[in-house]
Amino acid sequence: MQQALPYKDWFAASASSSAGGTRGSSNPPPGVNEYASVSMMVSENAVIVFARKDCCMCHVVKLLLHGHGVNPTVFDVDEANEDDVVNELSRIIGVDGSGNATRPQFPAVFVGGEIFGGLEEVMGAHISGELVPRLREAGALWL
């Protein structure tokens, strides 16, 4: 199990490289900082997965992405911050104008700052061959 990093250290580390290893959530105190961190994570990372701790589906998504040579940033959602994270993600998704009115489910995958979907969408794109171009566009792949 990974140690939760203090907010400041973690933010500085993630800003420098988006293809870094998986990191645990920092669990900063709720409030403005929480919202800021979620938005920033979405926009700063080429690929980011929001998932509940120990979620098997998140594991599957990670493996699929690893298969393409992508090491996604993982934001651990737990009971303490789940509501805040869901609200913030809903806000972000709503802003995208995709017309999607439903609350996001976990795991939630963002590619290139935009909502990509859940495990089903990633799986579907993987099969249809759309996943790699999208990852490349977002700068997660360099081949």
Place this chain on the structure above:
Amino acid sequence: MNSASTRFVPTRRMGLYDQMLQMDMWGDFKGNNCFDISPSMTLDVSGKQDNESENTSHKTIEPSYKYDEESSKPADKVRRRLAQNREAARKSRLRKKAYVQQLENSKLRLIQIEQEIERSRQQGVCLDTNLLRSSETKNPGIATFEIEYGQWVEEQNRQISELKNAVNCGIGEVELRRFVDSGMRHYFNLFKMKQSAAKADAFYIMSGTWKTCAERLFFWIGGFRPSEFLKVVAPNLEPLEEQQRVDVCNLTQSCQQAEDSLSQGMLKLHQIVSETIADGLLDGEGNYLSHIGDAREKLEALMRFVGQADHLRGETLQQICRILTTRKTALALLALGEYLQRLRALSSLWSSRPSTSTG
């Protein structure tokens, strides 16, 4: 971006099959998990057909779906609604049939038990009531699924014969397309059925007892392995154009990667459930109920795995349609159908083999 590459599909409209999957989801969930028999509905054992209007209470509340974003005529909407009504009515009839069958079985069992008790009492034998408990009490959602699956297989056999004729007679592409579409829809219907059944009892679907024994040999998370399907079918599709061959090969590889990820996910679930149950073993407190409760919650993920695996199967089928010509897709579906028929025949043969006598 090189648009000549057939692998890159810029936009993926939600296909007809995806819509069908979404359409009755809520309705099915409601219908299969509770028998809301209104007082006015009498249980007519003679099997009289339900009045269509009686089933409006079961009608699904469809989410507005994106399929008809482009202009569709009102006549289409009416036809579609009629088709949905028919479907809902059919499902309602099936559920009722399953329920009635259960009642009949229970009635017979009761009579048997009463007779046994009477006989034993007369003989003055001590009864162990546990032995008399029926092992037939089934989840209604599962009972419905078993009936529906039997019908699904029959329909599948019929479709395979028709498809074989169609392919051998060399009919036109448009006609062939209709056969391919109904074949695909049939598989998506199965996924829908399995989703309802998995909600009722995911273990049942995962166990594979609803399939024949030879099919169970190749079982993977609630059904057939998509990569296996491709490996069986691909040699029968030759001659293929070079690009198509490459695409099929890539698709097989993608399937294997996706399957491996899901399998790993399942292993993780095993690990999590095991850890949850084993937490505090030998602590001597004897209070493990909360652990069992936690583990039970985690098992809910089983249902999602069945759904994901079926989703993968569906995506693979759809990708085959995109990669290949109509005729080759028809051949692929035909090959798969015949292969499964042979597996079922093998199972029958195995079941009917003479039992070896002892001594």
